[in-house]
Amino acid sequence: MFTFFRCCILPAIKLYWLGFRVLLGQLLCKTFKLPEMPRQEGKVAIVTGGGRGIGFEVALHLAGLGAHVIIGQRDSLSDQIISLDNVIEFLTLDLGSLQSVRHFVHSFKNRHLPLNILVNNAGIMLVPEGRTEDGFELHFGVNYLGHFLLTWLLLDNLKQSGTSDCFSRVVNVSSSAHRIGEVQLNDLNSSEYYSAHAAYCSSKLALLVFSLQLQRVLRAGGSPVSSCAVDPGMVHTALYQHMWAPLRLAQGTIAQLLFWTPKQGAATVLYTALSPALERGRAEDYWVNGRRQMTSPVTFHPQLQLSLWETTMQLLGLQ
Ligand SMILES: NC(=O)c1ccc[n+]([C@@H]2O[C@H](COP(=O)([O-])OP(=O)(O)OC[C@H]3O[C@@H](n4cnc5c(N)ncnc54)[C@H](OP(=O)(O)O)[C@@H]3O)[C@@H](O)[C@H]2O)c1
Numbered sequence: 001m002f003t004f005f006r007c008c009i010l011p012a013i014k015l016y017w018l019g020f021r022v023l024l025g026q027l028l029c030k031t032f033k034l035p036e037m038p039r040q041e042g043k044v045a046i047v048t049g050g051g052r053g054i055g056f057e058v059a060l061h062l063a064g065l066g067a068h069v070i071i072g073q074r075d076s077l078s079d080q081i082i083s084l085d086n087v088i089e090f091l092t093l094d095l096g097s098l099q100s101v102r103h104f105v106h107s108f109k110n111r112h113l114p115l116n117i118l119v120n121n122a123g124i125m126l127v128p129e130g131r132t133e134d135g136f137e138l139h140f141g142v143n144y145l146g147h148f149l150l151t152w153l154l155l156d157n158l159k160q161s162g163t164s165d166c167f168s169r170v171v172n173v174s175s176s177a178h179r180i181g182e183v184q185l186n187d188l189n190s191s192e193y194y195s196a197h198a199a200y201c202s203s204k205l206a207l208l209v210f211s212l213q214l215q216r217v218l219r220a221g222g223s224p225v226s227s228c229a230v231d232p233g234m235v236h237t238a239l240y241q242h243m244w245a246p247l248r249l250a251q252g253t254i255a256q257l258l259f260w261t262p263k264q265g266a267a268t269v270l271y272t273a274l275s276p277a278l279e280r281g282r283a284e285d286y287w288v289n290g291r292r293q294m295t296s297p298v299t300f301h302p303q304l305q306l307s308l309w310e311t312t313m314q315l316l317g318l319q
Pocket residue numbers: 048049050051052053054055072073074075093094095096121122123124125142173174175176231232233234235236237238239240
């Protein structure tokens with residue numbers, strides 16, 4: 001009974017309490033407005049989960065600035081090209097399938113395009129217990145592992161496309177929920193006890209730890225690529241669709257009135273992906289509402305960063 005409370009009820013209480021505090025903060029502070037960003041002609045960006053929500057706004061804005069945008073998306077729009085003034089392409093990508101990630105990268109590499117911006121945006125939240133094609137817990141597999149593999153396989157392209165004056169950028173869309181996540185290296189798959197709330201928070205913590213470790217690795221190697229993480233804020237999107245039905249009803253009304261719009265949620269993601277003020281490797285760390293913010297203390301443990309990195313490499317059969 002106590003274990004059930006600690007592992008299932010407590011994470012839910014913590015997440016809703018955190019959500020309440022974040023929302024209050026959002027209401028009290030000024031919402032970040034994206035300044036005008038430079039044109040992006042000749043640049044190529046990949047945005048995962050860009051078919052709707054925050055990712056869609058990111059993709060649209062990038063394309064509006066002249067970038068060639070490739071949306072990694074698992075639905076039927078895939079493999080189509082939408083012509084705006086510029087180009088948004090849809091390429092099939094299911095982050096819950098390592099084979100699909102590898103296939104996506106293979107298709108991209110066959111195009112011989114540069115890669116200047118990678119936005120790891122796709123995400124799922126509070127989904128019922130389930131496994132990815134490769135047997136990983138869904139939040140862990142989609143939000144974290146799929147993006148880790150995607151980034152790893154695209155690193156060469158990012159390095160080749162960056163210069164000392166104009167770094168390529170990786171932007172990982174994490175969440176304030178990382179603050180209550182735990183990375184349990186001996187149970188990354190939540191096999192002992194499943195809590196959708198805990199699994200979401202932990203996957204966002206893992207993505208953030210990955211982002212910080214990648215930043216360190218890139219800096220140590222002198223690569224012209226930067227890595228940062230972003231919390232887009234509480235944004236009115238379909239991400240909340242798996243909440244418990246009565247809560248979902250209340251959330252829908254509150255979200256319409258008080259949450260940020262997807263466009264507002266996209267602003268910090270776009271800022272870290274594009275801002276000339278963050279050139280030469282300054283697009284690092286963790287960003288919220290247009291500003292750098294401290295992450296939770298656990299993210300500073302060098303041993304955790306290294307262990308998670310190494311365990312992930314083993315799980316993915318890399319190196
Ligand atoms: N909304 C918020 O309040 C909030 C707060 C903090 C962080 N975030 C983060 O922001 C990011 C964007 O979320 P959102 O609010 O825009 O949610 P959303 O509207 O639900 O969009 C999520 C996107 O991820 C895609 N996706 C889900 N599973 C996928 C998979 N297996 N493979 C490829 N793509 C997949 C979805 O595609 P399908 O159409 O195929 O499902 C969709 O395009 C997420 O990482 C989320 O955790 C959001």
